[in-house]
Amino acid sequence: MAFQKPPGTQDILPAAAGKWQYVEEKARDLCRRFNYRELRTPIFEATELFQRGVGETTDIVEKEMYTFTDRGNRSITLRPEGTAGTMRAYVENKLYGEPDIAKLYYIGPMFRYERQQAGRYRQFHQFGIEALGSDSPALDAEVIALAYTFYQEVGIKGVRVEINSVGTPAIRAAFRDELLGFLRPKRELLCKDCQSRMDRNPLRVLDCKVDQHHFEGAPSILDSLDDACREHFEQVQRSLEGMSIPFSINPRLVRGLDYYTHTAFEFKAEGIGAIDTIGGGGRYNGLVEDIGGPNQPGVGLAIGLERTVMLMQEQEEELAKRQRLDVYMVALGEQAEQHASGVLYALRQAGLSAERDYQSRKMKAQLKSADRLQASFTAILGEDELAKGEIVLKTMATGEQQTVPLTELAAVVQQLREQTLEGEV
Numbered sequence: 526m527a528f529q530k531p532p533g534t535q536d537i538l539p540a541a542a543g544k545w546q547y548v549e550e551k552a553r554d555l556c557r558r559f560n561y562r563e564l565r566t567p568i569f570e571a572t573e574l575f576q577r578g579v580g581e582t583t584d585i586v587e588k589e590m591y592t593f594t595d596r597g598n599r600s601i602t603l604r605p606e607g608t609a610g611t612m613r614a615y616v617e618n619k620l621y622g623e624p625d626i627a628k629l630y631y632i633g634p635m636f637r638y639e640r641q642q643a644g645r646y647r648q649f650h651q652f653g654i655e656a657l658g659s660d661s662p663a664l665d666a667e668v669i670a671l672a673y674t675f676y677q678e679v680g681i682k683g684v685r686v687e688i689n690s691v692g693t694p695a696i697r698a699a700f701r702d703e704l705l706g707f708l709r710p711k712r713e714l715l716c717k718d719c720q721s722r723m724d725r726n727p728l729r730v731l732d733c734k735v736d737q738h739h740f741e742g743a744p745s746i747l748d749s750l751d752d753a754c755r756e757h758f759e760q761v762q763r764s765l766e767g768m769s770i771p772f773s774i775n776p777r778l779v780r781g782l783d784y785y786t787h788t789a790f791e792f793k794a795e796g797i798g799a800i801d802t803i804g805g806g807g808r809y810n811g812l813v814e815d816i817g818g819p820n821q822p823g824v825g826l827a828i829g830l831e832r833t834v835m836l837m838q839e840q841e842e843e844l845a846k847r848q849r850l851d852v853y854m855v856a857l858g859e860q861a862e863q864h865a866s867g868v869l870y871a872l873r874q875a876g877l878s879a880e881r882d883y884q885s886r887k888m889k890a891q892l893k894s895a896d897r898l899q900a901s902f903t904a905i906l907g908e909d910e911l912a913k914g915e916i917v918l919k920t921m922a923t924g925e926q927q928t929v930p931l932t933e934l935a936a937v938v939q940q941l942r943e944q945t946l947e948g949e950v
């Protein structure tokens with residue numbers, strides 16, 4: 526029996542990889558513009574890092590981690606998210622000792638043992654940023670702005686930004702009791718998950734995907750905020766307004782992870798079955814200390830790339846253009862075939878994309894390949910031309926043909942290419 530990929534994983538085939546590359550390039554370029562620098566951490570970490578960094582009562586730690594014992598008897602976990610590893614590296618490498626705050630980003634695979642559905646996988650990819658060392662509300666707004674701009678620039682329409690403040694741990698503790706007072710009479714109406722969340726982590730009940738209709742009239746955490754929290758939240762909103770980023774306040778937004786303080790936010794869009802959240806994050810002022818580092822505040826966000834790619838619709842044309850081949854070389858006859866590799870290699874060294882036939886096919890079949898690859902030019906090398914050190918170059922868009930010296934082929938293609946590119950603008 527042939528092998529199949531494990532459930533919840535995907536092969537990103539060449540036809541789709543262009544979209545992924547485009548998204549990743551956008552992410553990197555945005556980070557350059559916002560001055561975030563890449564941090565690459567291991568795909569696996571000590572299990573305890575996630576227990577402490579993500580939180581014992583979260584769905585992730587309770588039931589979604591890929592955990593195993595390695596041959597040295599250590600408990601290892603494939604990273605389910607990027608923040609804990611980033612914090613670990615920040616502390617271990619003493620990045621907090623630098624004069625400027627640390628503004629970091631990552632792009633890579635994450636692993637969660639979840640039930641597969643559209644937009645939910647066991648191996649998926651996140652683009653995330655973390656800004657550590659400042660509790661300025663302007664930084665919360667910057668993180669939100671980066672994500673908002675990302676969605677705009679990859680061409681996802683109708684993205685909504687929802688923000689909330691979840692206060693401080695002390696405020697949440699008081700709110701927890703108030704919330705439980707509201708939830709207790711409804712306990713039997715709530716789903717099994719919520720009933721157990723009520724015992725372990727009542728705030729998370731508000732995050733439930735099925736029970737929202739029972740929460741009408743629930744107390745709002747915004748009414749529990751103290752002056753400092755309120756002021757922080759106000760300033761985040763003023764900063765967002767200063768950048769003309771539209772947002773709405775959702776007092777029930779609590780996020781699945783335990784470590785958030787002050788600002789929590791999510792990005793939502795329609796179009797992926799039952800799922801509407803495509804990214805989210807918040808401020809986590811206690812987290813660095815929780816994993817054994819100094820008391821440094823932070824704010825961050827993670828964007829799911831599968832969901833991003835699924836919602837991108839308008840880039841097809843631009844992506845097709847980017848995948849186009851510059852030159853397809855057709856070699857006719859034994860002599861020409863022997864020379865083909867050298868001519869092709871010179872084009873590739875000059876920075877052009879170039880391909881040839883490796884199946885000794887007839888001219889007609891080779892020209893069909895050039896078509897399929899959307900080659901901008903075909904270069905036809907016959908025995909006569911070869912004897913004169915020349916090659917026939919055809920511009921596919923116009924059908925124009927010219928004979929050029931072999932030694933000048935790359936330069937001529939480059940020149941023509943620039944002209945047609947200008948023509949397209």
Ligand code: ATP
Nearest residue numbers: 639644645646649781802803804805827828829832
């Ligand atoms: P959800 O509510 O959909 O389970 P989450 O709260 O677990 O999401 P986060 O941990 O905040 O998600 O991760 C941030 C983003 O990563 C999500 O908004 C989503 O785009 C993406 N993501 C999370 N889990 C998965 C998954 N299993 N498959 C694909 N993308 C995911």
Ligand code: MG
Nearest residue numbers: 584585639781
């Ligand atoms: Mg989840």
